[in-house]
Amino acid sequence: MDFYPYKFYNLHTKIIVFRWVRWEHFLENMFLEKRILSDKEKMFFLSLSEKRKREFLGIRYALRYIGMKMNIFYNEKRKPFLFSEGKYISLSHSFEKIAIAISSYHIGIDIEKLRHKIVKIKKKFLREDESIFINPNYEEDYLHIIWGIKESLYKLEGGIFYSFLDHYKVSPFCLKKDSCISCWIIKKTYSKKYSAFYRKIEEHYLVYIIDK
Known part of the structure; x- marks a missing residue:
């Protein structure tokens, strides 16, 4: 180690x-x-x-x-x-x-290695309203961050809401260092807003969300 x-x-x-x-x-x-x-x-x-x-x-x-x-x-x-x-x-x-x-505080974290494979599975987690703000020149980076945010929200909520399409949403953002990204857990009666943070570490993306 x-x-x-x-x-x-x-x-x-x-x-x-x-x-x-x-x-x-x-x-x-x-x-x-x-x-x-x-x-x-x-x-x-x-x-x-x-x-x-x-x-x-x-x-x-x-x-x-x-x-x-x-x-x-x-x-x-x-x-x-x-x-x-x-x-x-x-x-x-x-x-x-x-x-x-x-x-x-309640916290959710995710780390993922940057791989082209994520493009092949994007339909499983990428909403239509999220696809419109992705820069095609950096598609893999955006997809890994969005996946990491939704995985972190899933962990934060304790695995209760399982659909990355229906239960989690990421607001538009641009790639930049120390960016804070708004995101949501969508429930039947109401939605709750969170702030996500990410860092690129070599060939990995680290994402975390703290529920204050």
């Missing part, structure tokens, strides 16, 4: 991005044999696929690496949560990158 040079700290929120070096066997032995995991965490870990096990271990090693000894638990929708009073957590993985957000 290498500490990646991106972090965002303020009084209420910490966001860290790590580069994952796959030391699966070393980490699994360390966490299981040294009883670093609680019994509930161990049972959850053993139920995961090999890919999810790597992510599970990477997140916990990253937290210990920065000195945060927190037990992470999961609800029935496998949304992570902390027993620490007044603290919320959101996690994301993409290839070798792991993103962790811990906040005093």
Whole structure:
């Protein structure tokens, strides 16, 4: 595990991005044999696929690496949560990158590697009123940011609203550093507005939304 040079700290929120070096066997032995995991965490870990096990271990090693000894638990929708009073957590993985957000507020985070594949699936998440403001010269960048925003909203809401077309909306924006983007969770009776932030980190886009 290498500490990646991106972090965002303020009084209420910490966001860290790590580069994952796959030391699966070393980490699994360390966490299981040294009883670093609680019994509930161990049972959850053993139920995961090999890919999810790597992510599970990477997140916990990253937290210990920065000195945060927190037990992470999961609800029935496998949304992570902390027993620490007044603290919320959101996690994301993409290839070798792991993103962790811990906040005093509800928070959603997503990290995605920039790939052409997203153009092929845009009909699954891109609304017609969102497609009109995309600069075709930077289509992949816009699509990754929009996807990241909707994924972050989905996590923020706890996975209740599943349709990226019907339940989430992104307002028009332009590509620029430290941009704040308005976005919405659309419910039957009302809609709620949020502000999303993004950063490009090498070939990845990091997006996060804090519900203050």
